[in-house]
Amino acid sequence: MILAVVLSTAGAGVHAQSIMPRAPEIAGSSYILIDATTGHVIMEQNADEALPPASLTKMMTAYIAEVEIDNGNMSYDDLAFISEKAWRTQGSKTFVDVNSRVRIEDLLRGIIIQSGNDASVAMAEHIAGSEEAFADLMNQHARALGMNDSYFVNSSGLDDDGNTNLMSARDLATLARATIVEHPTHYAMYSEREFTFNGITQPNRNTLLFRDPTVDGMKTGWTTQAGFCLVASGERDGMRLIAVVMGTASEDARVVETQKMLSYGFRFFETYRLYDAGEVINSARVWSGAESSVDLGIQEEVLITLPRGRSEDLVATLNTDDVIRGGFEAGEVMGTVEVSLEDEVLYSGDVVAIQAVERGGLLRRLIDALTLFFMGLFS
Known part of the structure; x- marks a missing residue:
């Protein structure tokens, strides 16, 4: 049985909210814009091309540290030994002292806010024993996250004699x-505008934090090979977006191009609550049951991304078996629902029984069996 249910209709005419320009052109090697809540891709170009990520690499270094902390394997107050290798690492620095011990929380801030290469190496050595072993850990985490176009050789993103890390814009958005989503207690660090360590105060290199009050992260990167890169996230009116741009021409360009994407996404799209957890979307006839009908609904909250002003145009199609017989528990899958906007399917998921329905008595089963027989539905 296929039952089409129109959730609501926009009616005749063109609505101003449904008028939408094409996505802006972005001056970068690759880019992507996604809804952080749903994962829906709003715009992209060359998003699967593996490119040098420069210091965007440190997002994986920080992520692994956050995993280790949240799994109870280390804490903010643990002390990491600063090796000569970490201390000598060139490029941007947190200015940790050789042979000293530094709190994990300070190293994490050094990685996220100051983009410290020395802090990244120190964190890698503390977690895995060596940077080479940590790079293997980075690759394992990448595979677990489904980052199929990423490969790591170090924790900082520095070019290493031509052997460099590789990441795609899509993988960076995934990370x-x-x-x-997975480690929210640490995310506030990405919005901090400066960090002082060893008497040296350095500003966050993500200048979007100073330009746009709705932006609260995440990370910048630059090398000659990678160009100027930026991963940014912000939230407006309950919608969180993640923008990634790689290979722009200047520090200012990466900010301008990222701002274009965020402005477009926030202006013309919304995160829409399609169903609440346990929401009843329809009812179905029950044969041979103690009850004659059952409510069908969605077990978990469902959020989707759609163009602003188009929620009334959504169409839901409910698919269930031709005959539903009593004798099932609440939560049992009874079919599927597919929600589309014009020709695009925005959601497809299971529909469950909201209540349990026991088998009916012998007389009920006999009457329903005869009814189904004469209807040509008996099996």
Whole structure:
């Protein structure tokens, strides 16, 4: 049985909210914009191309540290030994002292806010014993997250004699989303505008934090090979977006191009609550049961991304068996629902029985069996 249910209709005419321009052109090697809540891709270009990520690498270094902390394997107050290798690491620095011990919380801030290469190496050595072993750990975490176009050789993103890390814009968006969704207690660090360590105060290199009050993360990167890169996240009116741009021409360009994507996404799209957890979406006839009908609904809350002003145009199609017989528990899958906007399917998921329905008595089963026989539905 296929039952089409129109959730609501926009009616005749063109609505101003449904008028939408094409996505802006972005001056970068690759880019992607996603809804952090649903994972829906709003715009992208060359998003699967593996490119040098420069210091965006440190997002994975920080992510692994956050995993280790949340799994109870280390804490903010643990002390990491600063090796000569970490101390000598060139490029941006947190200015840790050789042979000293530094709190994990300070190293994490050094990685996220100051983009410290020395802090990244120190964190890698503390967690895995060596940076080479940590790079293997980075690759394992990448595979577990489904980052199929990423490969790591170090924890900082520095070019290493031509052997460099590789990440795609899509993988960076995946990693950013995992950081925000899976480890939210650490995310506030990404919004901090400066960090002082060893008497040296350095500003956060993500200048979008100073330009746009709705932006609260995440990370910048630059090398000659990678160009200027930026992963940014912000929230407006209950919608969180993640924007990634790689290979722009300047520090200012990466900010301008990222702002274009965020402005477009926030202006023309919304995160829409399609169903509440346990919401009844329809009812179905029950044969041979103690009850003659059952409510069908969604077990968990469902959120989707759609163009603003188009919620009334959504169409839900409910698919269930031709005959539903009594003798099932609450929560048992009874079919599927598919929600589409024009020709695009925005959601497809299971529909469950909201209540349990026991088998009916012998007389009820006999009457329903005869009814189904004459209807040609008996099996």
